[in-house]
Amino acid sequence: MNKSLDPRVNRLDLPQGELTPKVPLDQFGTFEVFVQLKEGKGYRHEGSVHAPNIDMAFLFAKEQFSRRLMCAGIFVAETRNVFVTGFTEDKDSIYNHISDDFPEDGEIENYEVFHLNKRGKQHEHIGSVPSKNHQHALAQAKGEFIDGPPVFNIWVIKTADILFTEEEDMIMWNTLHEKKFRDASDYKAADKIKAFKERQQ
Amino acid sequence: MYGGGNTFEPMKATGIENEDPVLLAEFEARIERGEKIEPHDWMPQLYRKQLIRMIEQHAHSEIIGALPEGTWITRAPGFKRKLALMAKVQDEVGHAQLLYSAAETLGKPREQMLDDLVTGKSKYSNIFNYPAFTWADSCFISWLVDAGAIVNQLANARGSYGPYCRALERICAEESFHLKYGHHCVIHLATGTEKQREMMQAAINRWWPPMMHFFGPPDKASVHSEILMRWKVKMSSNDDQRNQFLDMYVPKIWELGFTIPDENLKKNTVTGKWEYTEPDWAEFKRVINGDGPCNAERLAVRRTAEERGRWVRKALLTPKTEYVTPLA
Ligand SMILES: [Fe+2]
Ligand SMILES: [Fe+2]
Ligand SMILES: [Fe+2]
Numbered sequence: 001m002n003k004s005l006d007p008r009v010n011r012l013d014l015p016q017g018e019l020t021p022k023v024p025l026d027q028f029g030t031f032e033v034f035v036q037l038k039e040g041k042g043y044r045h046e047g048s049v050h051a052p053n054i055d056m057a058f059l060f061a062k063e064q065f066s067r068r069l070m071c072a073g074i075f076v077a078e079t080r081n082v083f084v085t086g087f088t089e090d091k092d093s094i095y096n097h098i099s100d101d102f103p104e105d106g107e108i109e110n111y112e113v114f115h116l117n118k119r120g121k122q123h124e125h126i127g128s129v130p131s132k133n134h135q136h137a138l139a140q141a142k143g144e145f146i147d148g149p150p151v152f153n154i155w156v157i158k159t160a161d162i163l164f165t166e167e168e169d170m171i172m173w174n175t176l177h178e179k180k181f182r183d184a185s186d187y188k189a190a191d192k193i194k195a196f197k198e199r200q201q
Numbered sequence: 202m203y204g205g206g207n208t209f210e211p212m213k214a215t216g217i218e219n220e221d222p223v224l225l226a227e228f229e230a231r232i233e234r235g236e237k238i239e240p241h242d243w244m245p246q247l248y249r250k251q252l253i254r255m256i257e258q259h260a261h262s263e264i265i266g267a268l269p270e271g272t273w274i275t276r277a278p279g280f281k282r283k284l285a286l287m288a289k290v291q292d293e294v295g296h297a298q299l300l301y302s303a304a305e306t307l308g309k310p311r312e313q314m315l316d317d318l319v320t321g322k323s324k325y326s327n328i329f330n331y332p333a334f335t336w337a338d339s340c341f342i343s344w345l346v347d348a349g350a351i352v353n354q355l356a357n358a359r360g361s362y363g364p365y366c367r368a369l370e371r372i373c374a375e376e377s378f379h380l381k382y383g384h385h386c387v388i389h390l391a392t393g394t395e396k397q398r399e400m401m402q403a404a405i406n407r408w409w410p411p412m413m414h415f416f417g418p419p420d421k422a423s424v425h426s427e428i429l430m431r432w433k434v435k436m437s438s439n440d441d442q443r444n445q446f447l448d449m450y451v452p453k454i455w456e457l458g459f460t461i462p463d464e465n466l467k468k469n470t471v472t473g474k475w476e477y478t479e480p481d482w483a484e485f486k487r488v489i490n491g492d493g494p495c496n497a498e499r500l501a502v503r504r505t506a507e508e509r510g511r512w513v514r515k516a517l518l519t520p521k522t523e524y525v526t527p528l529a
Contacts, residue, residue, distance in 0.1 A: 004498055005332050006272040014501045022319065022507055026514065027312045029522025047368070048302050048527035050311060052517035064295055067288075068375075079525050087241055120237035120363050122529070155528075181284045184377040187385035193456065196392045200458060 029078055031057035034114075034125060035065050036073040043075065043125035045114065045155075054078065054163045062172065068182045071173045073165040081161040083134035085154045089119070093150035098142045102135035110159035111137035115151045123155055134158070217428070220245045232433055237363035240306040240529065251434050252362055253307045254323075260300035261318045261325035265499050266346075267293040269329055273339040285382050289343065292375045299371060302527050303364040310524060319504045327485060328411045330493030337390055337397075337404035344383025345408070345450060349415045351376050352446050361433035364529060384453075391457035398458075405454065406462045413463075413480040416443040447475040 004010050028050040034043040046065045051057035057076045066074065088094045111131050114123040126145065131137035137156045145151065180186045217225065224243045231238065238244055267290045274290065277283045301311045317323040328346055333339050354376065358369035390401040417439040420426055429435040437445075448468070454461060465478045488496070 005334060006268075008272070008275065009498065009502060012502065012505055014498075014505055020508060022316060022511070026518060027310060027524035028514075028518065030525045030527055032528055045529065047299060048305075049298070050524070051522070052514075052519050053522060056517070063291075064298055067292070067295070078522060079528060080523055082528060084528065087239075119239070120366075122367070179288075181281065182288045182378060184381040187378075187381035189385050189388045192388050192392050196388075196457070 028052050029057075030080075031061070031076045032079050032082060033057075033061040033065055034075050034077075035061075035071060037070050039072040041072070043073070045123040048079065049076070058163050066173060066176070068176065068179065070176065072170070075162050075164045077157045077162045081157055083138075083156040085138065087116075087153045088150070089152065091150055093146065094152055094154055095142045095146040098138050098154075099135070100139050100142070102139050103133055106132035106136070108132055112157050112159055112162060113137065113141045113145075114155040114157075115145070116153040117149065117151060119152060123153070128159060217245050217247055229431070232361045232431075237366060238361050239363045240526075245432075247428070248432055248434065249307050251429060252365065253304050253309050255434065256300050256304040256307075256365055257309065257314050257317070258324055258326075260297045260304060260314065261323060262329065263293045263297035263300065264318070264503070265325045265329045266342075267297075268499055268502060269331075269333040269495075270339050270342055272333055273336060276336065277339075278336060282386070286339070286343075289379050289382060292379065296368075296372045296375070299368040300365075303362075303368040305527050306364045306529065307362075308526065310526075312524075315507070319500065319507055321491070321500060324489065326415070327489045327493070328408075328415050329499060330488050330496045331408070331411050332495050334407070335400055335404060337400040338407065340383060340386040340390060340401065341404045341408045342383070343379060344387050345412060345454075346415070347376060347379040347383055348450055349412065349442075349446050351380060352442050352449075353416070356436040356442065359433070360436055367529075388457065391459065402459055405459055409462050410480055410484075413443070413477065414482075414485045416440075416446065418482050418485065444475050447477070451475070 029052070031049050031051055031054065033046050033049060035046045036043045046061075049057050049060040049064060051060050054076060057078075058074065061074050061076050065071070085094050086097065088097065108130050110128045111134065112128045113126050115126045116123050126141075129137050129140040129144070131140050134156045138154065141154065141156075225245060228238070228242070228244060228248075231242075238248075270286065270293075271290050274283060274286050277286050301314060304314065305311055314323065318325070333342065351373065354369050354373055358366055358373060360366060387401060390397040419440050420438045426435060447466075451461065451466065451468075463478050465476060468475050487493070491497075
């Protein structure tokens with residue numbers, strides 16, 4: 001290969017021959033990420049990350065979903081720990097299809113409930129219910145939310161399966177507003193163009 | 202940044218003859234109503250395949266596109282430019298992650314996409330197979346290649362697949378910074394010394410042909426592309442996107458006193474369309490098939506990064522977590 005124009009690439013000392021082929025599909029786990037834009041506002045699903053453990057998932061989520069604007073909190077949960085209901089459409093709320101029966105096993109602990117309120121949008125955190133298991137949590141949520149606007153899909157996650165932002169972690173967003181260089185508004189140049197055009201005349 | 206989800210050789214026609222006509226009609230009615238398709242919805246095989254290919258290529262383009270610009274971080278003129286370029290390159294890699302996630306919801310794992318990138322099985326935007334010789338080249342990329350990408354991404358953001366649209370919404374919001382930053386850099390050179398102006402003009406001359414390639418060859422009318430338009434996978438023709446780009450940016454380049462190396466370039470006042478010398482599509486084909494100035498280097502950098510980072514990933518890999526398809 002020719003010498004690169006990139007000094008960093010030349011320092012890499014790229015090997016000439018074949019590399020050891022990659023082991024296929026040595027994959028990290030999948031985590032769902034929820035973000036709170038402002039204190040007091042609700043958490044909303046923003047996307048997913050892959051990570052070897054939940055702490056790193058949290059770090060990746062921070063890098064991916066809170067580079068600019070505001071962020072007051074993030075939480076992450078492993079995707080396989082998200083209990084997902086079926087989907088409904090139009091005016092038919094999924095709560096109409098949730099059974100009031102649930103298995104009796106499990107100790108009472110908190111479960112977080114997320115609603116999909118509009119097709120094409122993201123799931124939003126709606127609250128938590130003390131329950132014995134995921135189905136129980138759904139039945140409890142039904143009692144509370146069935147009379148509200150229709151919900152088309154519900155996610156339930158055991159609170160203990162979620163990594164929340166700790167109070168002391170919040171300082172990592174303290175400097176967000178100082179990073180003006182990440183913002184389009186920091187690159188005004190209309191005056192320069194105007195002066196340039198005037199000089200040309 | 203990205204261009205040309207539609208620029209590569211068409212897929213071997215996977216027809217829709219074998220699809221259930223009732224489900225297909227419901228699917229098309231949903232798109233017709235302007236609703237998004239979500240991962241749990243029924244969808245034709247052709248729709249799924251085409252979207253995976255398109256979103257995956259888009260993601261690869263973000264990763265590979267970070268290389269020619271990344272080259273210039275250490276040599277960017279001054280601390281402010283270094284900060285900005287670092288932030289931009291970080292955004293681009295972030296875009297790749299968002300896009301891989303969107304493609305994964307269709308059933309192809311991220312690792313498989315990365316495998317297909319390093320083995321050369323999947324493509325990425327052809328423009329990144331060209332080198333960034335000077336700082337002005339990196340300014341051209343930041344401003345105009347990103348501008349081209351934005352034309353493409355804004356169109357795709359109106360498409361039918363929910364997760365892709367949501368990823369593009371985030372991406373487009375960040376692109377506005379890339380565009381303004383790039384323009385700022387070019388204006389700085391344009392209004393600077395003779396030497397700076399010459400350097401910028403030389404970069405424009407170098408990058409114009411790949412920029413014209415960027416949106417892909419003129420689309421041939423085919424049943425295939427008609428279906429993809431109806432399904433809102435392909436949102437506008439390559440030529441329409443190229444025309445939109447020329448319309449928005451040629452005046453802005455001229456305004457800075459630069460020339461564009463195509464004497465036939467002008468807007469037809471009757472049709473409202475731009476006329477230009479047809480770029481060399483044979484070269485485009487040759488480069489896309491591997492024979493460009495930087496193809497080998499780009500892939501070698503990715504492969505080496507993969508090989509040398511392997512022990513870290515291996516050390517981190519725990520059986521306690523599990524790969525599954527992302528939810529939305
Ligand atoms: Fe880009
Ligand atoms: Fe960009
Ligand atoms: Fe990008």
